[in-house]
Amino acid sequence: MPQTDTVNRQWILAERPIGEPTDQTLKLVESPLPVAGPGEMLLRIEYLSLDPYMRGRMSDAPSYAPPVQIGEVMTGGTVARVIASQLDGFEVGDLVLSRSGWQDYAVSDGTEVAKLGKAPAHPSWSLGILGMPGFTAWAGLTRIGEPKAGETIAVAAATGPVGATVGQIGKILGCRVVGIAGGPEKCAYAVEELGFDACIDHKSPDFAELLAKACPDGIDVYYENVGGKVLDGVLPLLNPNARVPVCGIISQYNATSLPEGPDRLNWLMAQILRKKLKFQGFIIFDDFGHLYPEFAAQMSGWIESGKIRYREEIIDGLENAPRAFIGLLRGENFGKRVIRVRPAE
Amino acid sequence: MPQTDTVNRQWILAERPIGEPTDQTLKLVESPLPVAGPGEMLLRIEYLSLDPYMRGRMSDAPSYAPPVQIGEVMTGGTVARVIASQLDGFEVGDLVLSRSGWQDYAVSDGTEVAKLGKAPAHPSWSLGILGMPGFTAWAGLTRIGEPKAGETIAVAAATGPVGATVGQIGKILGCRVVGIAGGPEKCAYAVEELGFDACIDHKSPDFAELLAKACPDGIDVYYENVGGKVLDGVLPLLNPNARVPVCGIISQYNATSLPEGPDRLNWLMAQILRKKLKFQGFIIFDDFGHLYPEFAAQMSGWIESGKIRYREEIIDGLENAPRAFIGLLRGENFGKRVIRVRPAE
Incomplete structure (x- = not known):
């Protein structure tokens, strides 16, 4: 109807x-x-x-x-x-x-x-792209991730509206961009259409090894949308002083109980300490609302010039x-x- | 000899x-x-x-x-x-x-x-106080914790050289300061000699409840030196946009294996996301060495004027x-x- x-x-x-x-x-x-x-x-x-x-x-x-x-x-x-x-x-x-x-x-x-x-x-x-998801990608990457040219950005949910935008902005900023997505079709799209340097299928049994190979210089910014096994693969590759904007953990949204142990909470704290990592959550309009005009102007320009698809x-x-x-x-x-x-x- | x-x-x-x-x-x-x-x-x-x-x-x-x-x-x-x-x-x-x-x-x-x-x-x-531990306290609190007057700071290992300094700087900056230490003697010292607003004994069976009572407005900055059960007590009290400088996790340094489950790694990620938390590790001279002259001048002044013990x-x-x-x-x-x-x- x-x-x-x-x-x-x-x-x-x-x-x-x-x-x-x-x-x-x-x-x-x-x-x-x-x-x-x-x-x-x-x-x-x-x-x-x-x-x-x-x-x-x-x-x-x-x-x-x-x-x-x-x-x-x-x-x-x-x-x-x-x-x-x-x-x-x-x-x-x-x-x-x-x-x-x-x-x-x-x-x-x-x-x-x-x-x-x-x-x-x-x-x-x-x-x-011109609203909440695009703004989330732009602000989380540039204001928390703070990527520098030549660094490696890993981005989960790489063909979703946030991840695809994060990766394309990363390329504009001169970074190596490695996407993570589910299935060969999405991975091919990320590389061929969005211009990512690589995209790894998280459904592959060799996911962790493939990701490590795609990030020979480690990971400086991990844009987190997913959590779970994708995060497990990323954590060992994070470089000292890496930044992790925490935008979502979709793999956990339907979870009804905590997974079995061992308990890695303090292990994660030890990674944060030893590698001097920054993990930061954010809610786009709460934390960055004042930047919306800057985002809208920059993103419109990128779309018009064909830099962002x-x-x-x-x-x-x-x-x-x-x-x-x-x-x-x-x-x-x-x-x-x-x-x-x-x-x- | x-x-x-x-x-x-x-x-x-x-x-x-x-x-x-x-x-x-x-x-x-x-x-x-x-x-x-x-x-x-x-x-x-x-x-x-x-x-x-x-x-x-x-x-x-x-x-x-x-x-x-x-x-x-x-x-x-x-x-x-x-x-x-x-x-x-x-x-x-x-x-x-x-x-x-x-x-x-x-x-x-x-x-x-x-x-x-x-x-x-x-x-x-x-x-x-005038060297690495004092500098660690000062830089971690002011540059990562970024406390504002009126906020609540919780600090672990409250009578150690880092924690005691963090708390006293917090008082100078106009914050409510709640220490966490082991035993009544240390807790009394934190309140009576260092001027903390409260100090909770982490050996108390009621630790979590006592900490919650001492933080009626939640916690805006948690200066982490300890991890483990102290962190467990702090996490539910963290306010939205709280900052956690991760300076040490001494409770885990001698650990030989991960604790039993459930695995709370993704649960911690969910806390970071939902509360928009920032967790950041740092190594003092790597990350903040350029600030040493500013620290030394300010700390010397505080010591001479009796504001820091x-x-x-x-x-x-x-x-x-x-x-x-x-x-x-x-x-x-x-x-x-x-x-x-x-x-x-």
Whole structure:
């Protein structure tokens, strides 16, 4: 069932998942279109971003952001069209970036809404390369990773929207870039299309040896998106004074218990001490929001000049969002996964 | 047997310890006094510093510094008197800071030697508050910890030369300072003499609860010297964006195997991500050597004005150094442990 002009479909959180989300985690409910009052506008969603952080919002474990409550609409970044407005500064027809979540329609008072201009070439890119994922890649790499020309950068989830951007920025900055991705097709894309120096398949039984061979001078910056076995392969290769921006650990998001021992917590502390490593977590808009204009200007320039390439995976239909999200956590996506909520006209 | 004018006693590394060093780890050998040639000087050691990092030098595990080789004199910082010199700039009678190791006499070409002036008030302090440990405290706290007035600093090994200095600097900077130390006597000293706001005994069965009560606003900077159970107590209390300078993990230096599971390595990564933490190791002269003049000027001022207090534990006799070092690793020291190699005259 596609988007209609009369019904608002909403994916609400029905239960908190234990491990991988299931078909019971989210529930599709329907209601009449909401009505925008004074000082509000009505938004019709065109694109919904799917991002790994959403798994955290489904849980009530302590985190940097409050969880979605049971019965609430699932949260998410969206591109939407203004279809009614009693809000100064927004007119019917405006295209906006908003955080309207997993639904067809939403009322907004303008909080966290940004106008995208009358006719952007790629509206959905504001959910990826020109939005949160691209900004996350840029700020984490340049402000925490601080790569210098000639250094080696390793980047996990190398064909995802963050990893692909990290690696391409690393090449612009004159670094050796070694990607890590799942499967030969993604690895070939990272090298041939994105210009990485190498890309290692983490599903290979020889992953650790192959990674070591691809990093003959060790690793100076490891952009962490994954954790788990990928991190295990990277740790022995980190050079003294290496920097590790911790952006995500997707391999652990569905974990229901800690893995068996031995306990390597203090071993990791010893690595940090002996090699003088820096591990630093960050949340992009909390920690680096003030840098957004600088990012937007630089990234736009790189895209226009062809220095940065971007791959999207568009999936049609809000009804398909939960399955697409489960697949994202499994690494089934190839590029930035976006739901096209409003069918192409 | 005290120091003589005719024999050079040397503690050489006899075997690499497995776990805690024993009486077999180091061996005392005697030889005639060495002779200084052209461009060299002969040093007579007056004080030998004992420091936890020396445990690392006894092992050949990969680390930031090469290990002491079997049969070599054990390494260490010393205060020494020039008793013969064919080296420009150094005269007989000069008192110097050197890295002459665990012995009575050494020949030096001046590498890593600094003059201490004709009659310093406390020559041995250049091995502590005015030397490597004090500099380590100052740089790790101010350059990695970056405390702001009103924040809470937790510091392990609170009465050791590094921890005591970290805490007192924290008070000067307007922070709440919570120490962690072993036993009620050390804890009382931290509060009553050093001016800490609280100090928790890590040997208490209620350690974690007591620490939480002493940190009602959480912890913004944890100066890590210890690891193990102390770190376990600190981790849940770390605030978002907390900073953890990793200076040492003395609780693990004698460990011969990893502790039993579960494996918390990825759990620690999740903490770093969710709380946006920074963990950073450092080696003082590698990473911050250029700041030494700034440190020396500021620390001298604080000591002269009485804002920083310093506690030494002087142990007489080079022959007692190995036992004193084993005790240091057990936390038996109370203040900075120094061997007086040359008896007071």
